[in-house]
Amino acid sequence: MYKLLVVDDEHDVCDFVKTFFKERGFHVFTALNGDEALSITKRERPEMVLLDIKMKGMDGLAILKHIKEFDRTIRIIMISALNDQEKMYEAYKLGAVEYITKPLTLDYLEEAVGKNLKVKL
């Protein structure tokens, strides 16, 4: 069973995405901030992280950097409400496998997760 970590400072988002992927056979963890995200990453070593880019405190790009420093094989998908080319470029440079802009389709999110789990890093 794949381990998936969802990082978003909104409870609703965490709950919803958790339910969605749990129903699809994932073992899902959620984190509301950067510190939580990093400690869960170290403890559970998830294969995949869904990371919101805009968060209070440590923002998505910083978390991305820390996770990659810890283990570069963890696949990270960035989720963003803004279509910001610069942030997107930065995220890919830091090693994100995908950058999804909201409003998104869940089909696409599911597909992206599935596809990228197969990619060898």
Add this chain to the structure above:
Amino acid sequence: MSTHKKVPSWGKLQGWFVEKLMDHQGGISPVNNTLLNSEFPKDRPLQKQDYQAFLEAASRTMIRFKKPEHLIKMIVRTIDEQLKIMHTAVLLYKSEIASYILIDSKGTSGLKIPVGFVRLNGDSPLINIFTEKDSFFISETGILNYDDIICGLRNRDTLELQPDLYDKLLAIKKQMDLLKAVLCVPCYFKKDLLGILVLGEKINGEKFSREEMGFFVTLANDAAMAIANAQLIESLQQRVEEIKELYVKEHRIFMNTALALAAAIDARDPYTYGHTERVTGYCLAVAKELVGVPEVQGYKNFMETLTISASLHDVGKVGIPDYILSKNGRLTPEEFEEIKKHSIIGETILGPIKELSDVAKEVRHHQECYDGSGYPDGLAGNDIPLISRIISVTDAFDAMTSNRPYRKKRAPAEALKELKAKSGTQFDPLVVSAFLLAYQKGNVLGGQESSVLQSY
């Protein structure tokens, strides 16, 4: 299951709705308060006729919502709080991204869909089923029912005879599952599908009654009307803003062009360098003292016409030969006759510009004298336009207080004396006294005048 038992909850819903409509939330106009109060006596339970009247009142009120999102949030909140449904959501068409996106979702925890996580494009199966003609699975009320989709999938004929339909139903089921939808109620305006009201299961597991479905359809249609209205108003406001911006921009270009022209005149003649700018500053100082004078009211935009006229009063000098303009010494009578043409040349230059036709007239007459002894037309008194009379005074003051090739500049006090002496003959007494007042207040040589131009 008895429909009787539901009547109280309907009354409660209506009451709640009425209350919400009246507490002025979400941009609701208070106009309907009296209407609602008179239509719904509080001392008896709401009857079915009240319900009809209520819907009518509600739809009238909805039209007053300025932002469609407010209306949608209120509808979702109403249904969620009153009908005890696991999940309620509204999808709305956004033309910018050509997709239906989630605007609001409410429900028991874990079921609420966060905004930004649903996006259906125009050809997704769940949208298609509403937009294509003769959809078999849409009931006569227009509602898409999850049960009907399941029935279609369970029907063996579907799979064997219409495999395409089977796939489509499967795709619709998948999307309804994602939305936890039991009912999908379309919101149409004319023939356009503006949005979809998504309703999940009732918490108590009961099915929706016909009456409830009827309510949803009416609500959805009224909401569609309100949304269409709000969108129309929004796009209209946007257009108005755009036009305003365009106007401001054009106006700025126009003003700057006028000022550039003025600067070009100044640059040609080293002896009058800065003259135009100073005269314009003096004119604005005088104008301050003339506030309330009836003649000022006669102008469509006095300050603007004054600024441009003052800036361009010498524009006609471009038509005067250089040797005359920069002559070192007194002018011969012939040369002076030549110089005098500059006010007519100025008018000729500016006249064809529609926006400057008022200005052209002021430029033509800025060398007229109050007693009729000026040029080019020998106008007298108030036949000379007011702005021309103002420029006449300020122009003379600046000429006297500046060096000329043939004479030294005079002190301001001396120039003022000269203005007073010629008040009523060369100059309009009203303008001269306004100039003196402005001078006393320090508005003429107070250093402010140089910045006046920059504010344009």
